[in-house]
Amino acid sequence: xxxxxxxxxxxxxxxxxxxxxxxxxxxxxxxxxxxxxxxxxxxxxxxxxxxxxxxxxxxxxxxxxxxxxxxxxxxxxxxxxxxxxxxxxxxxxxxxxxxxxxxxxxxxxxxxxxxxxxxxxxxxxxxxxxxxxxxxxxxxxxxxxxxxxxxxxxxxxxxxxxxxxxxxxxxxxxxxxxxxxxxxxxxxxxxxxxxxxxxxxxxxxxxxxxxxxxxxxxxxxxxxxxxxxxxxxxxxxxxxxxxxxxxxxxxxxxxxxxxxxxxxxxxxxxxxxxxxxxxxxxxxxxxxxxxxxxxxxxxxxxxxxxxxxxxxxxxxxxxxxxxxxxx
Amino acid sequence: xxxxxxxxxxxxxxxxxxxxxxxxxxxxxxxxxxxxxxxxxxxxxxxxxxxxxxxxxxxxxxxxxxxxxxxxxxxxxxxxxxxxxxxxxxxxxxxxxxxxxxxxxxxxxxxxxxxxxxxxxxxxxxxxxxxxxxxxxxxxxxxxxxxxxxxxxxxxxxxxxxxxxxxxxxxxxxxxxxxxxxxxxxxxxxxxxxxxxxxxxxxxxxxxxxxxxxxxxxxxxxxxxxxxxxxxxxxxxxxxxxxxxxxxxxxxxxxxxxxxxxxxxxxxxxxxxxxxxxxxxxxxxxxxxxxxxxxxxxxxxxxxxxxxxxxxxxxxxxxxxxxxxxxxxxxxxxxxxxxxxxxxxxxx
Numbered sequence: 131x132x133x134x135x136x137x138x139x140x141x142x143x144x145x146x147x148x149x150x151x152x153x154x155x156x157x158x159x160x161x162x163x164x165x166x167x168x169x170x171x172x173x174x175x176x177x178x179x180x181x182x183x184x185x186x187x188x189x190x191x192x193x194x195x196x197x198x199x200x201x202x203x204x205x206x207x208x209x210x211x212x213x214x215x216x217x218x219x220x221x222x223x224x225x226x227x228x229x230x231x232x233x234x235x236x237x238x239x240x241x242x243x244x245x246x247x248x249x250x251x252x253x254x255x256x257x258x259x260x261x262x263x264x265x266x267x268x269x270x271x272x273x274x275x276x277x278x279x280x281x282x283x284x285x286x287x288x289x290x291x292x293x294x295x296x297x298x299x300x301x302x303x304x305x306x307x308x309x310x311x312x313x314x315x316x317x318x319x320x321x322x323x324x325x326x327x328x329x330x331x332x333x334x335x336x337x338x339x340x341x342x343x344x345x346x347x348x349x350x351x352x353x354x355x356x357x358x359x360x361x362x363x364x365x366x367x368x369x370x371x372x373x374x375x376x377x378x379x380x381x382x383x384x385x386x387x388x389x390x391x392x393x394x395x396x397x398x399x400x401x402x403x404x405x406x407x408x409x410x411x412x413x414x415x416x417x418x419x420x421x422x423x424x425x426x427x428x429x430x431x432x433x434x435x436x437x438x439x440x441x442x443x444x445x446x447x448x449x450x451x452x453x454x455x456x457x
Numbered sequence: 458x459x460x461x462x463x464x465x466x467x468x469x470x471x472x473x474x475x476x477x478x479x480x481x482x483x484x485x486x487x488x489x490x491x492x493x494x495x496x497x498x499x500x501x502x503x504x505x506x507x508x509x510x511x512x513x514x515x516x517x518x519x520x521x522x523x524x525x526x527x528x529x530x531x532x533x534x535x536x537x538x539x540x541x542x543x544x545x546x547x548x549x550x551x552x553x554x555x556x557x558x559x560x561x562x563x564x565x566x567x568x569x570x571x572x573x574x575x576x577x578x579x580x581x582x583x584x585x586x587x588x589x590x591x592x593x594x595x596x597x598x599x600x601x602x603x604x605x606x607x608x609x610x611x612x613x614x615x616x617x618x619x620x621x622x623x624x625x626x627x628x629x630x631x632x633x634x635x636x637x638x639x640x641x642x643x644x645x646x647x648x649x650x651x652x653x654x655x656x657x658x659x660x661x662x663x664x665x666x667x668x669x670x671x672x673x674x675x676x677x678x679x680x681x682x683x684x685x686x687x688x689x690x691x692x693x694x695x696x697x698x699x700x701x702x703x704x705x706x707x708x709x710x711x712x713x714x715x716x717x718x719x720x721x722x723x724x725x726x727x728x729x730x731x732x733x734x735x736x737x738x739x740x741x742x743x744x745x746x747x748x749x750x751x752x753x754x755x756x757x758x759x760x761x762x763x764x765x766x767x768x769x770x771x772x773x774x775x776x777x778x779x780x781x782x783x784x785x786x787x788x789x790x791x792x793x794x795x796x797x798x799x800x801x802x803x804x805x
Contacts, residue, residue, distance in 0.1 A: 158607060184607050190637055195596045195630035202600020202614070205585055206535070208607065210600075225627075229590050230597060237572045238586035241794035272792045296794035 133317040139282045140308040142315050143247075144173045146286035147211065149319045150293045151181055154209060157293060160187040160196055161213030161247075170215045171249055171308060193222035200244040201231045201298075209293055210244050217250035217302060218259045231298040232273030241296040245289075251343050251393060252441055253306040257432035263342070263394040265302050269371035269403075277324055277369040278302040280345040282313045284368055287322030295324060304343040311346070327374035329381075333363030336454050337381040339404055340391040341367040344442065348391055351447035360455045370400050375407060382408050386417040387454045393441055396424035418457035423450050461667035461677035461709065467686035470751045476690045478528075483752055486528055486685055488762060490520040490741050493544040495770050496553050500560050503774065504720055509560045511573045513720040516541030518683070519647055521740030522710035524548050525688030526615060526645050529696050530583075535601045536615040537585045537594040540575040541647050541714070545617075549582040553770060557777030570783035571791075592622035595631035595644070602635065602642035602699075613699045614642045615692075620709075621652025623666045632707065636673035641699040643692065644670075644707040647682070649714035654726045667709035675705045682710030683740040686747070712740075 137145065151157045158181075159174055165188035168175030178186040189196045193214065200210035214220045220227070223246070231242045252261030265276045275297055279285040285303065292299035330345050331352055338348040345366045352362035365381050367373055382388045388408055390401035405420040423442050431437050467473060473483065497515040504513040516523060523544030530536060530549075538545035546556065551567070559566025559577045567577035568586065578584035585601070587594050598616025605612040622628055623646060635642050646666045650657050663669065670677025680691045688710055695706035713735035717724040748754035 187603075187638075190630075190633055192630035192634055194593075194627050195599060195634040198593065198596020198627070198631070199600030199603050199634065202585070202597040202602070203604040203607070204600070205580075205597070206601050206604035208604045225590055225593055226596060229588050230593050233588070234586070235794045235798070236791050237568055237576065238578060238580065239569070239791065239798075240580050240585075241798045243794075243799065275793070294796075296796055296799050 134314040135317055136312055137282045137315045138309050139285050139303070139311045140171060140173060142282035142286040143289060143303055144175070145315070146289040147173065148177065148180070150290060151177070151185065153319065154293075156207065156209040157211060158185040158187065158208060159211050159213065160189050160200065162189055162191060162215045164188060164213050169213055171305065173213070173247070193219055194226050197223035197226035197246060198230060200246070201226065201234065201242050204242045204244045205240055211293060212244065212246045214246060214248050216260045217248035217264055218262045220246065220248055220264060227268065227274060227298060227300070228271050232271050235297070236273060242298050243296045244298050245292045245301055246298070247301045247303060249305045250302045251304040251306050252430050252437060253343070255432055255434060255437060256430070258429040261430035263302070263392070265300070265370050266394050266398065266400040268300050269400055273298065274371065275299045275324055275369065276302065276371040278304070278341040279368060280304070280307065280330070280342055280366050282311060282315045284322050284328070286315055287320050288324065288368065290319060291321045291324050294321065299324070302342065306343045322368070324369050325372035325374055326368065327377035328366045328368055330364040330366040331362065333361040333385065335361045335385055336387045336389060336451055337363045337365060337385045338389045338391055338451070339365050339367065339378050339381070341370060342393060344391050344393050347442060347444055347447055350444040351451055354444070354448040355451050355455065358455070360451065362451060373404070378404060379408065379412050382412045383415040386415055387457065388416070388420045389423060389447070389450055389454060390420060391423045391442060391447060393425060395427050396422060397427050399424050418454050421450055421454055423447055459664045459668060459679070460671050461665045461679050464678050464680035464687050464691050466681065466684050467690055473686055476686070476693060478689070480752055482528070483748060484758070486524055486689070487744055487748060488766070489524045489528070489544060489548045490685065490744065491762065491766050492553060492769070493520045493524065493547050494741060495766055496547070496556055497543060499770050499774060500557065501720060503557070503560065510562055513560070514540045514574050515716055516543050518712045518715035518735065518740065519649060520544050521685035521744065522647060522682035522688050522712055525685040526692040529689050529692035530613070530615060532583065534613045534615060534696065535583050535585065535598070537587060537598045537617055538578075539587050539591050539594065539617045539619065539647065541619070541649060542617055543575060546578070546584065549584055551579050551582060552773070554773035554776040555579070557774050558780045561777055562782060563777060563780035564783050565777070565780035592618050592625040592627035594618070595627050599631045599635050599640060599642060602640040603638065605641050606638065611700050612641065613696045615645060615696070616642060617645045617647060619652060620646060620648040620650065620657055620666050621655065621660050624660050632669070632673040632705070635705045636675055639704040641702070642705045643695045643699055644705060645692070646707065646709040647712070648709050649712045651714050651718070651724070651727060653718040653722070665709055667707050670707035673705070675707065677707045677709070679709045679711060682712035683738040683743055685740055685744050
């Protein structure tokens with residue numbers, strides 16, 4: 131019998147990480163304020179008491195050294211989990227991920243099993259530097275994996291998979307889901323495979339391809355469409371690199387109409403890759419052009435009305451779905 | 458005003474013995490320096506013959522600094538040598554034929570054709586392959602030291618950078634983290650005085666790069682990088698200090714880059730008299746003179762060594778040329794690792 135508990139998304143991450151650290155002594159955590167303070171969002175609260183200061187390491191404000199040292203430690207056989215205080219700050223660790231970690235196995239044949247946790251996403255006036263969703267930038271870099279769990283269960287299972295994975299994995303945890311989303315999660319350890327999408331909602335008429343917090347925006351919009359007897363299917367990618375092309379194409383072929391939705395900006399966003407792939411490989415199954423809804427090409431603004439205009443809202447998504455329904 | 462300690466030269470054989478080297482070790486050092494220069498000279502010829510694609514970099518003038526540090530490392534120690542540090546690869550045991558294979562983009566080079574010139578390392582020899590963004594290897598070296606500290610192993614990481622790299626944030630973050638955590642690491646700055654065409658006074662404002670060490674809470678030492686024995690002695694001290702829990706050291710090896718940044722560069726911007734001055738302290742010639750004066754290096758030994766190395770390099774080039782070029786069909790192989798790939802020396 132699987133014992134389950136109601137956990138928030140944040141508790142699921144925390145529990146998942148604690149389980150990995152208990153079962154594998156090679157796993158350690160490094161980041162800013164992760165120790166005594168328990169992390170800016172309290173994901174590692176109490177960890178230092180349990181695992182000690184050399185497995186829950188408070189780092190100086192040094193994202194390059196945090197990420198780069200993870201690569202070095204991973205090459206020595208450890209399984210580092212770095213926390214960026216906010217996903218936005220990974221810009222300072224970009225070189226270490228993109229230049230060193232991503233290419234090391236291809237160039238030198240030595241795997242770099244590191245995980246970088248990235249609290250990402252907006253919705254609470256975090257402004258331009260505490261709200262971004264930089265997954266697409268990294269999905270473009272061969273050698274990096276990018277996972278973006280939307281549910282507490284996936285948050286826990288994908289974290290276990292990320293730590294187990296022999297590659298650098300960027301784990302995007304959406305801050306707006308931390309305490310808002312609560313669901314049953316098995317208490318024991320389990321993994322969710324990286325690269326397998328999940329059907330969040332079955333439907334017949336239109337497919338929404340999305341991930342992260344937008345899964346819930348899409349779900350609410352789908353509720354609206356259901357009132358008009360339009361049945362919407364929601365495919366939660368769960369990881370954008372590798373991404374589950376087969377599941378996306380199958381859903382596109384099933385419904386014949388596709389909306390690609392993401393919280394990151396539109397131009398060159400990962401949605402463009404998905405739309406292009408559908409156009410290349412499922413063109414003949416389509417009854418409407420693939421539609422994209424994403425943030426506009428601007429930095430994430432601070433003031434509530436601006437941020438609301440920026441992050442795709444339920445109404446916008448519902449309107450997009452209606453357009454597709456009547457096409 | 459200099460803050461870092463300026464290392465003394467090593468004088469007599471007695472001092473060398475005190476530093477832990479016997480005559481056989483001295484000859485090994487000399488041999489490694491000769492092979493290092495030989496590999497790079499022969500590589501340069503191969504490059505001119507069109508047998509090496511891309512560009513070609515040498516570490517002429519740095520042979521003593523590279524070999525001196527590497528010889529002070531223990532087999533279980535880890536290093537991240539850069540493109541002037543061929544002597545580290547040679548000392549750790551990388552066979553010259555594999556270096557030539559790497560230069561030529563063959564499958565038997567450590568990078569198997571995926572990367573060129575000195576962007577290579579054999580993990581089994583305790584080395585980590587460098588990237589072009591040179592100071593980016595310092596955080597990696599710090600991570601190796603952190604792993605040793607976490608596991609409470611008596612191992613030391615050696616992280617190389619150049620005086621040009623000293624200007625990058627990675628150098629600061631690495632030394633700061635290593636200082637804060639008192640990690641078992643030795644930072645080696647190959648100060649060859651020219652970062653491509655940029656002189657030292659446009660890269661850092663202090664007299665020495667090593668002057669910075671004090672601000673990170675550890676010792677800085679400047680050593681004449683053309684004096685292999687002085688480099689060895691300082692590296693040995695620093696490595697053993699780190700191993701004993703004494704924390705990091707920054708050693709700056711002062712040399713002159715005796716050629717251009719890469720072979721396309723004639724280094725017109727380096728004053729001629731600077732080359733002439735530093736040519737007088739060529740690390741190999743200097744050590745040879747010392748060996749003849751202090752360790753009875755004989756003509757016979759020299760001749761024997763020269764012909765042995767000549768044969769070694771000839772055979773190496775031949776074997777490298779026999780190594781296949783990579784199959785184009787493998788271009789996307791190994792972008793991602795599989796679980797079984799974790800079965801490497803580093804992970805075991």
